[in-house]
Amino acid sequence: MSERTDSAEPSTSIVELEDDSELDDILELEATVLVDFYADWCGPCQLMEGTVEAVAETVDAPVVKVDVDAFPHVAARFDVSSIPTVIGFDQGAPTDRLIGMQEEKAVRQLIA
Incomplete structure (x- = not known):
């Protein structure tokens, strides 16, 4: 999905996962x-938080944050064994993933 190009202020579209469905x-x-x-105790995850927020503010796609401690079965479902892991989805299917600390440009490319 492309970045927003209009002059309107983009809204942050971060969703904290609250239930399985x-x-x-x-x-x-x-x-x-x-x-x-991510996990709250994970240092690299905390460092990535600003990057993820910056991406969420400028793209026209939701960003869903999944706490692996609260939802280990969701992490397992997508074969997440290291954090931070960021996965791009297109039409409901995972397309690519990044594991560990990443630059904003790399995260953006997951949903470009």
Whole structure:
């Protein structure tokens, strides 16, 4: 999905996963989704938070944050064994993933 080009102020589209079915609903409704798997205790995840927020503010796609401690079965479903892991989805299917610390440009490319 492309970056916003209008002059209107983009809204942050970060969704903190709150229940098991929420991610499936978002993947079903949205053409492009970025999913950030993290844990509160993870230093690299904390450092990536600003990058993920910056991407969310400028793209027309939801960014879903999944706490792997609260939702280990969701992480397992997508074969997430290291964090941070960011996965891009297109039409409900994972397209590519980044593991570990990443630059903003690399994260953007997941949903470009």
